[in-house]
Amino acid sequence: MATLGDLERSIMERLWQSDAPVTAAELRDELAHKTSAGKDLALTTMLTVLSRLERKGFVDRDRKVRPHLYFAVTTRADHTAELLQQVLGSEPDRAAALARFVGQVSPQEADTLRQLLEQRAATPGDESSSTSAIRATPAN
Incomplete structure (x- = not known):
C-alpha cells in the first residue's frame, strides 16, 4: 500500500x-x-x-x-495495519522491532495483543478472526 x-x-x-x-x-x-x-x-x-x-x-x-x-475504500485500521506490516517487512530484525513496539504499549493494548494472539493460536491459518477483533476493539 x-x-x-x-x-x-x-x-x-x-x-x-x-x-x-x-x-x-x-x-x-x-x-x-x-x-x-x-x-x-x-x-x-x-x-x-x-x-x-x-x-x-x-x-x-x-x-x-x-x-x-x-x-x-479502506478503513483507517486497515491502512495502519498495512503500514505496520510494511515496516516489519523492511526490518531485518523483526523480533527486535516487535520487542521495542511491545515495550511501548499500554497495559490495555498489551491485553488486546494477548487476546488476539490467543485467538490466532486457536484458529491457525485464519487471520480474518484477528482482523475483525482488532476492528471491534476501541482505541484507547
Missing part, C-alpha cells in the same frame, strides 16, 4: 470520519476551515489529489452523480 502525503492524509482523515460520501468542494471547504492545508487550495488541486488517492486504492467515487461523490 502506498504512503500518504500531508494533504492526502488530511483528506483521508476527513473521509474516514464521514458517514456519507462528499464532493471535492466540500472536502476543500472543510480543510480550509479546519487546517492551514486547505487555505488556498484550488478545486482542481483537490480533484488531482483525489484522483491520486483513487489510483492508490484509498478512494473511490460515485460517477452517477455530478459533482462526483468521494468515499474511502
Whole structure:
C-alpha cells in the first residue's frame, strides 16, 4: 500500500470520519476551515489529489452523480495495519522491532495483543478472526 502525503492524509482523515460520501468542494471547504492545508487550495488541486488517492486504492467515487461523490475504500485500521506490516517487512530484525513496539504499549493494548494472539493460536491459518477483533476493539 502506498504512503500518504500531508494533504492526502488530511483528506483521508476527513473521509474516514464521514458517514456519507462528499464532493471535492466540500472536502476543500472543510480543510480550509479546519487546517492551514486547505487555505488556498484550488478545486482542481483537490480533484488531482483525489484522483491520486483513487489510483492508490484509498478512494473511490460515485460517477452517477455530478459533482462526483468521494468515499474511502479502506478503513483507517486497515491502512495502519498495512503500514505496520510494511515496516516489519523492511526490518531485518523483526523480533527486535516487535520487542521495542511491545515495550511501548499500554497495559490495555498489551491485553488486546494477548487476546488476539490467543485467538490466532486457536484458529491457525485464519487471520480474518484477528482482523475483525482488532476492528471491534476501541482505541484507547
